[in-house]
Amino acid sequence: MSDTIFGKIIRREIPADIVYEDNELIAFKDISPQAPVHVLFVPKTPIATLNDVAPAQAELVGKLFLAAAAYARREGFADDGYRCVINCNSHGGQTVFQLHLHLLAGQALRGGFA
Numbered sequence: 379m380s381d382t383i384f385g386k387i388i389r390r391e392i393p394a395d396i397v398y399e400d401n402e403l404i405a406f407k408d409i410s411p412q413a414p415v416h417v418l419f420v421p422k423t424p425i426a427t428l429n430d431v432a433p434a435q436a437e438l439v440g441k442l443f444l445a446a447a448a449y450a451r452r453e454g455f456a457d458d459g460y461r462c463v464i465n466c467n468s469h470g471g472q473t474v475f476q477l478h479l480h481l482l483a484g485q486a487l488r489g490g491f492a
């Protein structure tokens with residue numbers, strides 16, 4: 379498993395507000411939310427960045443998005459909408475080097491990318 383802070387959450391070495399988990403991924407609330415809803419979807423297998431995803435892991439990346447959509451439906455904001463973001467490396471703003479998808483929702487989000 380990953381040796382990042384997210385690996386520690388996966389291994390229950392540090393606490394997190396976990397909202398979903400299955401054999402392949404875990405989802406928990408971001409400690410520093412950037413929107414009323416801010417959940418991180420993290421594969422349990424250690425993959426540092428989007429650059430490191432192997433072709434054979436394409437389905438796993440798809441499952442991050444599907445889990446986010448399922449969460450949005452379950453929590454009742456799928457129709458209002460939400461944003462899914464994966465940051466990669468320094469210019470992308472990545473700070474934790476275990477692949478993760480940000481789900482942001484709960485208000486109309488600003489447009490733009492910076």
Ligand code: 5GP
Pocket residue numbers: 383394395406407408409410411418464465471472473474475
């Ligand atoms: P990145 O910048 O790598 O795309 O996103 C990392 C995210 O992880 C940030 O939004 C940050 O707030 C969140 N984060 C960092 N450390 C922790 C932690 O210990 N617990 C939780 N729940 N989120 C964390």
